[in-house]
Amino acid sequence: MSARSAFRAATAIVGAADIHLPRGTAPAGERALVLEAVLAACADAGISPREIDGFTSYAGGDISGPVLAADLGVHELRWSSMVWGGGGGGAAAAIGAAAAAVATGQAETVVAFRGMTQAETGRLGYAKYYFDNFYLPHGVATPAHVCALRTQRMLEHDGVPRSALRNLVLAAYAHAQNNPTAAAYGKPLDVAKYDASPFIVEPFHLFDCSRENDGAVAVIVTSAERARTLAHPPAYVLAAAQGAPGGYSALNENDTSYTSAGFAAGSSGQGVASRLWAGAGVRPDEVDVVQVYENFSGPAVASLIDHGLCPPGPAAGEFMTVENLTAPAGRLPVNTGGGNIADSFVNGMGLSVEAVRQVRGTSVNQVDGADTSLFIGGPMAPLVSSVLLGSDRTL
Amino acid sequence: MAAATFSEVLPTGPAHDGNDQGFWDGLRAGALCLPRCAACGTWRTVGRPLCADCWSFDSTWEPVRAAGTVFSWARSQRQLMSELDVAVPYVSIVVALDDVPVRLLGLLVGTDQAPRIGDRVVGEIQRPANAEWPVLRWRPEVAA
Incomplete structure (x- = not known):
């Protein structure tokens, strides 16, 4: 497949930085936070900020490529693109866009970033950007409501057991106990405490919901050739995919596959997940570690099902055990830094940094011999995306 | 729960x-009307200019x-919007029309009961006091 040979491992993530603070506490604005993250990612990679020649992001905002290029004093701006639609669903697609720019020779060193502060973005948990007068009069006003409707059908109709959601959360909390920067550090969670926590929007308990932080995250993508000359082992971009199946998204809850997170195949026979696996030449059972965006636990489970990492229906319960999901020795360790639920939430982009750490071997919950590291962007959004990273042993 | 930062008017009416x-x-005329392709x-x-x-x-x-x-259904237990003239808990549903x-x-x-998927419901047009346009509310179907 020529597309695969052109893109697979042509680029790599060489620098990564994750800055997060409790929401509402950022000492400066989003722009300053983003710049701080970009500088930290450059320092991590061992490159000068002047060498950055492109910027990608997602979910909107005014901090554009030309703004950052001027602030940083780059030699030349060659690429500036925003993933169009889907909010946090575009998180991995921002990395995919950066890799596409580099792989096609249109730029050399591109930053994929996201920053947000409560003062400027507000709270995403209360965001009404997507919801019109076919949603709002019915009390369906936030991502929590829509994800709850879809998750309830996944539980009640598809037969995915409630334990699958709970165990994903418990695994994230277990991982957070080793991560001093995680919000849940020192605050372990058990079944009783989870079950006793209040419902926010049923079926979601408090602990099923992501956190919200002030923060900024930046990852730097450059060519594989250059990556091999830099400070860290490259996290090669093996494949990236974005989109949604036909008959999904922006249809007022008339989606054909209502309980899909959006990565599954539609009538074309292909979907974000299948295109990712084909592009990487990797099978789902060859993935070593996963960072899956959990706006809420239910959509994250749906994402794992869509990617073929977890069986659908009642069998999901047999796979989704705390033991299977926990590093270092679980069958499929998930959200090894604590994820959006137990670590921090900067629109999900922090997960990409943990995905890079796993390839480098520097996670606080390192999976032994992690060679393939998957980052799944925001689920049950109108557009979704995934990116698969790999070590040099995958080349 | 003080969440009075939102409008107190229920968002209704055409885009x-x-x-x-x-x-x-x-x-407004007392009927549920849906768009059907004339061709x-x-x-x-609802809300799309083109037949797909x-x-x-x-x-x-x-x-x-x-x-x-x-x-499907979801029961809100925490007030995330203040426009609703219904206090939490309330149940939002997706209805598959017959x-x-x-x-x-x-x-x-x-009803105070959470529904189950597949439960039968019937709609009735209501005009909430804080809404400019009527809305369709749903009740459990009473067995004949």
Whole structure:
């Protein structure tokens, strides 16, 4: 497949930085936070900020490529693109866009970033950007409501057991106990405490919901050739995919596959997940570690099902055990830094940094011999995306 | 729960592009009306200018029986919007209509019980005091 040979491992993530603070506490604005993250990612990679020649992001905002290029004093701006639609669903697609720019020779060193502060973005948990007068009069006003409707059908109709959601959360909390920067550090969670926590929007308990932080995250993508000359082992971009199946998204809850997170195949026979696996030449059972965006636990489970990492229906319960999901020795360790639920939430982009750490071997919950590291962007959004990273042993 | 930063008016009524005008006019006239392609007869979801089956821009608004089954549901236990004239907890539902292949979002009223998927519901047009346009609310169907 020529597309695969052109893109697979042509680029790599060489620098990564994750800055997060409790929401509402950022000492400066989003722009300053983003710049701080970009500088930290450059320092991590061992490159000068002047060498950055492109910027990608997602979910909107005014901090554009030309703004950052001027602030940083780059030699030349060659690429500036925003993933169009889907909010946090575009998180991995921002990395995919950066890799596409580099792989096609249109730029050399591109930053994929996201920053947000409560003062400027507000709270995403209360965001009404997507919801019109076919949603709002019915009390369906936030991502929590829509994800709850879809998750309830996944539980009640598809037969995915409630334990699958709970165990994903418990695994994230277990991982957070080793991560001093995680919000849940020192605050372990058990079944009783989870079950006793209040419902926010049923079926979601408090602990099923992501956190919200002030923060900024930046990852730097450059060519594989250059990556091999830099400070860290490259996290090669093996494949990236974005989109949604036909008959999904922006249809007022008339989606054909209502309980899909959006990565599954539609009538074309292909979907974000299948295109990712084909592009990487990797099978789902060859993935070593996963960072899956959990706006809420239910959509994250749906994402794992869509990617073929977890069986659908009642069998999901047999796979989704705390033991299977926990590093270092679980069958499929998930959200090894604590994820959006137990670590921090900067629109999900922090997960990409943990995905890079796993390839480098520097996670606080390192999976032994992690060679393939998957980052799944925001689920049950109108557009979704995934990116698969790999070590040099995958080349 | 003080969340008074939002408007106190229930958001109702047609969008600026007018693609859903017939839906709201229908409710005012006392009927659930949905758009149907004038060229190929395909039922559409509300608010789209084009038929995604034959790409005709022409549609008619046809009355549809407000009866169906619960496709999914979610019970809000924490107030995330203040416009609702219903205090938490409240149950939002996706209704699969009996007669046309369209789902509608709605609010389940007239019961304290959470529904189950597949439960039968019937719609009734209500005009909340804080709304400019009527809305469709749903109740459990009472067995005959």
